[in-house]
Amino acid sequence: MTHGQQSSRQDRSGRRAVSADLKDRRRSEILAAALRLLSERPYAAITMSEVAAAAGVAKGTSYLYFPTREALFLQLLAEHYLGWFDAFDAQLQASAVTNLDGWIDGLLQDFARRPLLLQLMGVLHAVLEHNVPVAEVLVFKRQLAQRVTASGAALEQRLQLSPGAGSRLLLWLQAIVPGLAQMAAPPAPLRAALLAAPDLSGFVIDFSAELRRLLLALIAGLRTCPETLHDPRA
Amino acid sequence: MTHGQQSSRQDRSGRRAVSADLKDRRRSEILAAALRLLSERPYAAITMSEVAAAAGVAKGTSYLYFPTREALFLQLLAEHYLGWFDAFDAQLQASAVTNLDGWIDGLLQDFARRPLLLQLMGVLHAVLEHNVPVAEVLVFKRQLAQRVTASGAALEQRLQLSPGAGSRLLLWLQAIVPGLAQMAAPPAPLRAALLAAPDLSGFVIDFSAELRRLLLALIAGLRTCPETLHDPRA
Amino acid sequence: MTHGQQSSRQDRSGRRAVSADLKDRRRSEILAAALRLLSERPYAAITMSEVAAAAGVAKGTSYLYFPTREALFLQLLAEHYLGWFDAFDAQLQASAVTNLDGWIDGLLQDFARRPLLLQLMGVLHAVLEHNVPVAEVLVFKRQLAQRVTASGAALEQRLQLSPGAGSRLLLWLQAIVPGLAQMAAPPAPLRAALLAAPDLSGFVIDFSAELRRLLLALIAGLRTCPETLHDPRA
Amino acid sequence: MTHGQQSSRQDRSGRRAVSADLKDRRRSEILAAALRLLSERPYAAITMSEVAAAAGVAKGTSYLYFPTREALFLQLLAEHYLGWFDAFDAQLQASAVTNLDGWIDGLLQDFARRPLLLQLMGVLHAVLEHNVPVAEVLVFKRQLAQRVTASGAALEQRLQLSPGAGSRLLLWLQAIVPGLAQMAAPPAPLRAALLAAPDLSGFVIDFSAELRRLLLALIAGLRTCPETLHDPRA
DNA sequence: TATGAATGAGGGTTCATTCAT
DNA sequence: TATGAATGAACCCTCATTCAT
Known part of the structure; x- marks a missing residue:
């Protein structure tokens, strides 16, 4: 022994x-x-x-x-987040301006290829930020801020959005994407039960399809009413 | 002891x-x-x-x-969720069709008054659904489904949305709202640090203001391009 | 709910x-x-x-x-013990004196038909007697004593044993039988592992076969050296 | 606290x-x-x-x-079991072939000196084996098997038993000894009550005396009818 | 006599983190 | 720098028994 x-x-x-x-x-x-x-x-x-x-x-x-468990995983999230931004930027340059659907397809694939990114985004605010030295979180946030700003600007051009709408969209994605991902991945037994109940099958959602719909609506809205972002009350 | x-x-x-x-x-x-x-x-x-x-x-x-800790909190979420739907429905009937801003204001207040709803929504998929007997989750989901369907229909009328857009919007809110709420509530020390850093103050968001912007864009988008919900690829 | x-x-x-x-x-x-x-x-x-x-x-x-959980199960044991004695006595009368093997077969079957008796005998001394009002245990013991005395005497005649050897044998059975039964019933995974190991398969015993061997030896011994029971040192 | x-x-x-x-x-x-x-x-x-x-x-x-509580106590049992075998082997060599009584005396003392061995033997099959990783139980069983084989062989010589009878006797002791020990150690109040009741004093047994009687009978039986161990039906 | 809500002491086990080596 | 033994608070949940109804 x-x-x-x-x-x-x-x-x-x-x-x-x-x-x-x-x-x-x-x-x-x-x-x-x-x-x-x-x-x-x-x-x-x-x-x-x-x-x-x-x-x-x-x-x-x-x-x-790594000072704490959370710091380790925050670091992991940071790296994968940056990787995602790289892919995002490349996507932005590669696709033609006229092809919105194609661009969204690429975006969805970027997410689909990074399941762990979705996982960690889901615990970022609730968990990771709570047991990591503030200084380290700030480093992460600063990197994020730079990418959001840069990619946001590119996004505005690419999608013909008003100033500020690009980074806003990226910010929102941080809230939307993990939320949708968690909704799309219930525990197996629950998923089975939901599928078996005709009135509840609406709760079994497809992450990519749902995100596509949401993005289409959001982008259309931002294009239509650019002024909402600067509503004095907001 | x-x-x-x-x-x-x-x-x-x-x-x-x-x-x-x-x-x-x-x-x-x-x-x-x-x-x-x-x-x-x-x-x-x-x-x-x-x-x-x-x-x-x-x-x-x-x-x-309650059979488990999670079941207790799921029950708490259920009750407050239903309460929110009641307020939501009332809001819907009370406000005039022409006053979108006023209606959104009411909605935001409904959320602001229920901070615990925001908290629990944030752990629903990640935690609560994982240690509650499936049967109990189904009861909750079924209640939710009914309210989503009914309120969604009313919403469509009120906001002049296409069929299906109302319940979709409500579904999306389940992902968006807790995500935004968590982003808006970083641990105090982090919040302080973010506010102190000029380049990071953009990460200190105001839940209500941000949700207003997002909703305005989303509703505008759904009104503009109702067909996106039925995109064949989605 | x-x-x-x-x-x-x-x-x-x-x-x-x-x-x-x-x-x-x-x-x-x-x-x-x-x-x-x-x-x-x-x-x-x-x-x-x-x-x-x-x-x-x-x-x-x-x-x-029943005053306690243990008292309930002690009562269950008591009833089944008495049932076993009934069968034992019947067995004793039915079989011919010359047929020792046949009598043992019957005995083994009596046990095999009462798996729960074996179970409860195994917890009698270690558990049941520890949380039952003494008065109730005494009732049980007294019943037992009577049966042991009576059946023991019959046994002596039937097996041609010396006086006292019959009830002694029955007393010993109370220790031997549950012990052997527990040895014969290891948890399934352990049993599988024991069978798979050539050098350990000797630990997978067959309750009936083993009890037969032990009884044969014991009876032979009691017949041969009846005086051991009255050894002055014992 | x-x-x-x-x-x-x-x-x-x-x-x-x-x-x-x-x-x-x-x-x-x-x-x-x-x-x-x-x-x-x-x-x-x-x-x-x-x-x-x-x-x-x-x-x-x-x-x-120790991975579990049971594993800890199994280890304790293992060590004391091996210690008992050491004493047993020594006993075997020390005493003269002609002196059966003396050898048994030694054996009884070995047990009497190890009250905890008796306790743990009593929970081995019912408890300890149920929450210990199988691999650890196998280690224990293997040690046991070796000792049983070796000491069993020596025992056969010493007691002039037929082949196989030695290890069989040792196997049986594993069932008999803890059973007898538990019978001999009722809770104090019960013991007192048993002693006070004339018709029940037979249930207050002396572990050593009883084991001596049983062993004498068993050994006598094994010597007399060595063939019972190889009975085709067994 | 029957009920079943209430009790509450415990139970074994885990794991992030520390720190002597 | 690396190790891994040591820590110990914390956790969820069980269940025999009681007793107000």
Whole structure:
């Protein structure tokens, strides 16, 4: 019964991250491990021990790189959020101005390809921001702000929106997208029951289809009544 | 043990809910206690022990009325959701057709008056639905479906929307409203820091103002392009 | 969600056990319910609520007939023990003196037909005797003593044992039989693992076969060395 | 809470079991604490909190060394079982072949010196095996199997038994000994009542005396009819 | 006699985080 | 820098028994 847990632990010499480079690498390994686990189970079901084990480091080591569990996942969210913005920007440049549907299709695919982004966005405000040093949240928010501003401006041009409407749309997406994603993913038994009840099947929604509809309406509205954004009461 | 809050067990006679009526009352007491606590701290920080203590009953008694912690809070959400629908319906009838702004004002006030509704909506899909007997969730969903259908139809008339747009709007609100509410309520220290940073003050949003903007755009869009809801691809 | 648990509860008029006869009947119903449940799951997994529900009475009613949970099951044990003695005595009279094997076969079948007796014997000393009013245990023990004495004497004749050996054998059976029964019934996963391990399959024993062997040896020994029972040191 | 037993957290330095050796020591401390408690009250009345407190560690620490409460006590049983086998083997070698009574005396003393072994044997099959990872139970069973085989063989020689009778006897002891021990140790009030009732004093048995009688009969039987172990029907 | 609402002490276990090594 | 042993508060829920009705 003596465990021998160290068995699968390869030679530890050189495992000490002395240079900044090595530290970055170690940090990335931990994040990658968290990412892997997140594709298997929801955020709430992942423990720091598991992340550490999956990354091949000791539990305490994770805390050398991230002050709290939430900070780790916030970092993960940050990276994937930036990746999403990259794809978003590329999308924006690639598609023709006249093709709104095509652009939306691309956007939906970007989200569909990043299920973990949807997951983490859903816990960002409720959880992650609550146990991360403010300074770290600010770094994240600042990155976000820059991308929102830049991509928002591009978006305005691309979709022929009034000034401010682009970044507003992006801000709203932060609220809409995870909300819709959670609605679209009920626990399996509930989903089955909903599908079986004719009067409730309306609650089984398709994330992409629903987001498409919402976006179409929103963009149409922003184009039609650009002044609403500057309503004096708002 | 140490505390013995309201110890000495005040006279227990009459504390026994023996009729259906009394049982309903007791049930309501427990819900009211949960509600009270929810106005003090977030859902995640409330334990069943606290709820029971606040209701003046033993811990086990709570479980006589609700099978799980989540079921208790789902019930709380259900009641407040229905209350909101009542107000919503009344609003709909009271205001003149021509006065969109006034109607939205009323809607925003309905939400503002129910901060706990916003809180619970935010954990509905992520938490509450995960540890409640499916049958109970279905009861809730069915109530919701009926109200969404009825109020949605009224909404269509009132806002001159195309068929289906009313209930769609209500469905979307379920995703949008809690998302926006969470964005609007960062932890105090973070909020302070955001306000202090000029480039980040855009992240400090005002729930009502933001929801107004979003609704105006959404309604305008639905009015302009009613066909988007029936897009073949959606 | 109002429960309506009383649905399946038939007309309660006349359900009040006023006469001694009715009380006996009610008592038997409760015991029968416990028996039914005991055939489905082990003693430790049966709650008083379940017994009451299965008997169609309220929880409190069970306590009108039995002072404690253990007393209820002790009563169940008592009845089945007496039933076993009846069969044992019959067996003793029916079989011919010369046929030891046949008699043992009958005995084994008696046990095999009463799995619940084996279960309850296993918790008699460790559990049941610990939370039953002493007076009730004494009643049980006295019944037992009488049967042991009587059947023991018959056994001595039948098996040609020395005086005292018969009741001794019966006493020992009380220790041996439940012990062997528990050994013979490991949890399913363990059983599977034991069978899969060649060196451990010896631990998967067959209750009847093992008891037969033990009895044969014991009886042979008692016949050979009758004086051991009266060893001055013992 | 109220107590704060050994509160003020005495100097924790050196309390960290960092080497395998120290871990073994810590593990033993926990086992020793459990053993101490077991001498005061029955297994069922001992909680993990108590064990941890008695060992001077935090509750969670116990779970670092044993996956479940049952696993802890199974380990305790295992160690004492092996100790008993050591004594048993020594006994076997020490005593002369001709002196059966002397050997049995030694055996009885071995048991009498290990009251906790008797206790734990009594819950092995009914409780311990039910909440311990199968792998751990197998380790225990394997150790047991080896000892049973080896000591069984020696026993056959010593007692001049037929092949297989030695290990069989040891197997049977696992069922007989705890059963007899439980019979011999009724709750104090019951014991008093039994002694006071002339017709029931037969139920107050002396563990050692009774086991001696049973063993004498069993050994005599096995010597007389060695073929019963290989009865085709068994 | 019958009911079933109420009790409340406990139960085992988990896990983010710390810190001695 | 890395480790992983140690912490301990916290958690949800159960259930035998009581007693007001």
